[in-house]
Amino acid sequence: MKSTITCAIVAILTLPISLSASLGRDATSVQEDVAKMQGALRTSSGDSYTLHEIQTPTGVAVKEYASPVGKVFAVTWKGPFHPDLRQLLGPYYDEYVQAVRTQRTQRSGRGPILIQHPGLVIQVSGHLRSFAGRVYVPQQLPASMRVEDIR
Amino acid sequence: MKPLQLHEFFSLLLAGILAATVGCGGSGSSTSNSGGSTAPVNNVQTITVNTGPTAAPPLNSPAINEAFTSVTVCVPGSTTNCQTISGILVDTGSPGLRILSSALTISLPQQTGAGGNPVVECLPFIDGFTWGPVQTADMTIAGEQAKNLPIQIIGSATFTNIPTSCSSNGAEEDDLASLGANGILGVGTFAQDCGDACTLTGSNNPGLYYTCTSSGCQVTTESVANQVANPVAFFTTDNNGVLIELPAVTGAETSITGSLIFGICTQSNNALGSATVYTIDPSTGNFTTRFNNTTFTDASFLDSGSNAIYFLDATTIGIPTCTGFTFWYCPTSTQTLSAANQGANGASGTLNFTVGNADTLTGNLTIGVADGLAGPNSGAFDWGLPFFFGRHVFTAIENQNTPGGLGPYWAY
Numbered sequence: 017m018k019s020t021i022t023c024a025i026v027a028i029l030t031l032p033i034s035l036s037a038s039l040g041r042d043a044t045s046v047q048e049d050v051a052k053m054q055g056a057l058r059t060s061s062g063d064s065y066t067l068h069e070i071q072t073p074t075g076v077a078v079k080e081y082a083s084p085v086g087k088v089f090a091v092t093w094k095g096p097f098h099p100d101l102r103q104l105l106g107p108y109y110d111e112y113v114q115a116v117r118t119q120r121t122q123r124s125g126r127g128p129i130l131i132q133h134p135g136l137v138i139q140v141s142g143h144l145r146s147f148a149g150r151v152y153v154p155q156q157l158p159a160s161m162r163v164e165d166i167r
Numbered sequence: 168m169k170p171l172q173l174h175e176f177f178s179l180l181l182a183g184i185l186a187a188t189v190g191c192g193g194s195g196s197s198t199s200n201s202g203g204s205t206a207p208v209n210n211v212q213t214i215t216v217n218t219g220p221t222a223a224p225p226l227n228s229p230a231i232n233e234a235f236t237s238v239t240v241c242v243p244g245s246t247t248n249c250q251t252i253s254g255i256l257v258d259t260g261s262p263g264l265r266i267l268s269s270a271l272t273i274s275l276p277q278q279t280g281a282g283g284n285p286v287v288e289c290l291p292f293i294d295g296f297t298w299g300p301v302q303t304a305d306m307t308i309a310g311e312q313a314k315n316l317p318i319q320i321i322g323s324a325t326f327t328n329i330p331t332s333c334s335s336n337g338a339e340e341d342d343l344a345s346l347g348a349n350g351i352l353g354v355g356t357f358a359q360d361c362g363d364a365c366t367l368t369g370s371n372n373p374g375l376y377y378t379c380t381s382s383g384c385q386v387t388t389e390s391v392a393n394q395v396a397n398p399v400a401f402f403t404t405d406n407n408g409v410l411i412e413l414p415a416v417t418g419a420e421t422s423i424t425g426s427l428i429f430g431i432c433t434q435s436n437n438a439l440g441s442a443t444v445y446t447i448d449p450s451t452g453n454f455t456t457r458f459n460n461t462t463f464t465d466a467s468f469l470d471s472g473s474n475a476i477y478f479l480d481a482t483t484i485g486i487p488t489c490t491g492f493t494f495w496y497c498p499t500s501t502q503t504l505s506a507a508n509q510g511a512n513g514a515s516g517t518l519n520f521t522v523g524n525a526d527t528l529t530g531n532l533t534i535g536v537a538d539g540l541a542g543p544n545s546g547a548f549d550w551g552l553p554f555f556f557g558r559h560v561f562t563a564i565e566n567q568n569t570p571g572g573l574g575p576y577w578a579y
Contacts, residue, residue: 054370074364074373080218093545096364096450097373098291102335109335116294120345122492125231125474126256127551128544129294130494140293140337140547141477143260143468144360146451147293148546 043082064158068096090166096145175353176194208563209310217422217535220254232552238303254349258472263395264318267293270349275302284378289333296336297321313401358577359394405430406566415557416538432570444571445510456548458506463548473551477544495525495542
């Protein structure tokens with residue numbers, strides 16, 4: 017048990033450091049997210065994607081879906097707080113923030129976030145202590161995968 | 168679905184009987200006022216649902232289905248160094264009082280933490296965060312007072328360097344345009360905004376509270392007692408929850424008024440009566456809603472701070488979203504739908520709600536109230552303000568005693 021943990025820590029520490037993060041990037045960036053969130057990683061492989069599940073110490077469950085060629089095409093989170101979304105959404109983070117601002121200027125109101133851009137879908141719901149989010153790049157979903165499978 | 172076991176059947180039955188018989192102030196039940204022999208205080212605050220403080224120029228951005236009220240904040244111990252602020256959103260979906268710095272003209276004492284440095288909070292909302300210092304006020308609303316209440320001042324000019332760990336929560340909501348109100352009065356089921364998690368050290372701390380120096384801000388531990396708190400829990404009486412009463416609405420209206428009544432079963436005007444108590448998951452603040460073939464287990468909530476009923480998606484319910492407002496539904500004619508809510512205590516009840524055409528309902532910019540406003544939602548069932556129309560909705564605070572049982576719960 018102890019040796020497993022040591023190996024995991026060594027693996028995290030020896031990974032190359034890159035400046036950008038996960039969504040839309042190579043699956044190796046998952047390890048950067050694990051390091052940033054100081055979480056525990058579990059990886060499982062299906063026919064059309066590899067699922068990386070990160071459990072953070074603050075109780076947030078993060079999932080990253082990577083295609084067979086190793087590119088992250090979807091992320092979800094569920095928990096009492098948000099994970100580090102700048103890290104998780106990487107190059108898509110600024111588009112997310114801008115889209116939220118635009119939605120909020122239309123008939124001012126508060127509610128869940130639903131953003132449907134041609135190249136980015138963002139859904140965030142819940143409230144403090146119980147947030148849930150789902151973000152994916154539609155064009156990068158494996159052909160055999162349905163949107164409902166991202167959960 | 169697995170068959171119901173006998174003991175499960177009896178516990179459900181018992182829960183149903185309990186739910187049906189709790190009450191206070193009615194015949195056969197005794198009322199215990201937490202204030203003892205003290206005279207009842209005025210516990211009724213008027214709330215208004217209208218286009219709100221963003222409607223006027225220069226923003227010209229009218230709100231829809233947001234309940235506003237006013238609060239008075241004073242420098243602790245003072246009765247003269249006070250300010251009454253209107254346009255405060257009444258939110259059962261969050262705890263704590265937050266006021267825009269731009270709306271505050273008095274100077275309140277700053278809370279300090281490690282090293283005597285000021286404590287500044289980053290509060291995550293669905294789509295972003297509010298950032299600003301934690302200060303202390305005596306808050307008065309109706310005849311109730313919360314003394315030495317930690318509150319958040321949003322968008323203070325003193326703390327403009329937002330740490331990356333905070334700004335990674337999404338969009339900043341630190342001015343009137345982005346917050347949509349002069350402040351938020353959080354009177355939800357939680358007693359504090361963070362709770363035990365923020366008392367933890369290292370990576371277990373979710374990073375809501377910071378101490379700041381001229382060289383930057385660091386995440387700090389924050390005791391539960393120092394956290395931004397639900398003001399109702401700070402009252403000396405009527406402190407176990409709130410009751411929101413709004414009139415029934417048909418279609419769209421410019422404005423309605425209702426009441427935010429403090430306390431549950433503490434005075435003659437806040438009896439549970441025939442309301443059913445739905446207890447909620449104390450860690451998530453959710454209960455369960457069943458709609459057609461979809462069950463939102465521990466993923467449904469009542470939230471006066473959401474401006475519509477947000478659930479499922481256009482394909483599943485067979486109602487299109489609007490062309491412009493893609494976050495609302497636009498059926499060709501108003502639909503009446505049915506759903507069932509279930510508490511953690513097993514209490515359950517079916518209710519009808521309407522989904523109207525949001526383009527029609529909100530087209531006139533003087534409209535501030537719309538029954539039937541609804542939109543899609545991924546992963547949760549959000550019973551926003553239209554749920555409250557024509558109902559008496561009780562929100563009981565966690566760990567507070569009421570004749571309907573221990574909070575947290577909702578009752579209606």
